[in-house]
Amino acid sequence: MEKTRFCHCCRVHHPESQMRRFHTRQGERWRCLASIEAARRPPGERDEFGRRQTAINREATHRAAEHASLLRQHGLA
Numbered sequence: 001m002e003k004t005r006f007c008h009c010c011r012v013h014h015p016e017s018q019m020r021r022f023h024t025r026q027g028e029r030w031r032c033l034a035s036i037e038a039a040r041r042p043p044g045e046r047d048e049f050g051r052r053q054t055a056i057n058r059e060a061t062h063r064a065a066e067h068a069s070l071l072r073q074h075g076l077a
């Protein structure tokens with residue numbers, strides 16, 4: 001099975017062959033070619049990708065909030 005890398009743009013893992021490494025002030029970050037391509041396209045064409053990213057981020061935030069509330073219910077936080 002191909003090695004995967006965590007994509008800081010999509011917040012999911014992709015096969016390493018689709019990933020490119022970037023150096024940022026925070027250190028090394030990996031982004032997938034799809035997100036790099038999407039950033040290059042004119043805004044109109046970027047909409048669908050952007051909406052998907054927003055949905056993924058919202059879902060991640062929701063999960064984190066649920067997790068925190070579970071911990072509170074069990075007196076762990």
Ligand SMILES: [Zn+2]
Nearest residue numbers: 007010032035
């Ligand atoms: Zn990605």
